[in-house]
Amino acid sequence: MKTEPITEQLELFGCIQCGKCTGGCPLARKTELNIRSMIYNMLVEPELDVHAHPELWDCTTCFTCVVRCPKDVRPAELIISLRGQLVESGRIPETIGTALMGIFRQGNPNGMAREDRSAWAQGMEIKDARQGCSVLYHVGCIPSYDLRVQPVARALARALTEAGVDFGTLGTDENCCGNEVRRMGEEGLFEMLVEENGELIRSVGADRLVTTSPHCFNTFKNEYGFDDIEVLHYTQLVAELIEQGRLKFTKEVKAKVTYHDPCFLGKQNGVFEEPRAIIKAIPGVELVEMDRNRERSLCCEGGGGRMWVEGTNKEERLAFQRVHEAADTGAEILAVACPFCLLTLVDAVKVQGLEERLKVMDIMEIVNLAL
Secondary structure, three states: OEOHHHHHHHOHHHOOOOOHHHHHOOOOOOOOOOHHHHHHHHHHOOEOOHHHOHHHHHOOOOOHHHHHOOOOOOHHHHHHHHHHHHHHHOOOOHHHHHHHHHHHHHOOOOOOOHHHOOHHHOOOOOOEHHHOOOEEEEOOHHHHHOOOOHHHHHHHHHHHHHOOOOEEEOHHHOOOOOHHHHHOOOHHHHHHHHHHHHHHHHHHOOOEEEEOOHHHHHHHHHHOOOOOOEEEEHHHHHHHHHHOOOOOOOOOOOEEEEEOOOOOOOOOOOOOHHHHHHHHHOOOEEEEOOOOOHHHOOOOOOOOOHHHOOOOOOOOOHHHHHHHHHHHOOOOEEEEOOHHHHHHHHHHHHHOOOOOOOEEEEHHHHHHHHO
């Protein structure tokens, strides 16, 4: 399969083969994924049988390779483009195909009924954003449907209400943002989502768009062209409300907490301080840091479509390493600010037998205990 257009489009000729991409890749140490070799092969002989490289699906698109590349080659974009060839040929993992079809038909990767998208808010009075609001809350697919993550959305809605924020949601008309769709290589579906979601979101007239997930935050902020709407991750908005004195705590949460920086929030968008500011503001909480934090945070292995595909190494999970790093700090709570991180790390704690030592909670769940 000819791939010359990819090398030209991605400007791979800037690569100096320094190896920083593969050296920093958390997956290269446990799978056959080697982005440096892949770029070299593309430059020497730009014809690659993508079907012979199942390790393409190992990449989490954490963008560590992009952050570390001294020539701005953006190596992860090559993997996304090569995945696109697999999507076009129809030779993709069955679970990936199921996730993409679920998004196309029902607006979410699990294929859950669109009519149930507002189930997370049962018993709560949430405004329909089309009635007019200053802040549009994009709940996201996982917080809308997953029973473990629904409490995060409820906690955020409660905090926004108590702070007097004029916010609303799109209810059952809310759709997948498409961040993972693009990173799985389905450009056509992604473009369709951008067009449909962009039109709907702009029609609300809100000044700000806040998301639960860093993945939604990333794509709305960087790939939708919302020049007239301020896009925020919830940690940015909640930290602002605390600083303004609009969100006040009335209870103590006596616990030692360590925080895991999500790739799409931290290294890809530079949001490091706001989550920590929230944690430090909660009465009774002591924040302790893991050695690998901020830009050096270890990927949980949930992004880039990896929530829907096993990968070539099913035994050694990055999340397994991460929960041990958290437990070694002496923390009782591992705080996260991403639905993917929450699910992968909760599972890792169970598998690694750390349930008596460590509890995984989203920051908003800790906030909710202190309100």
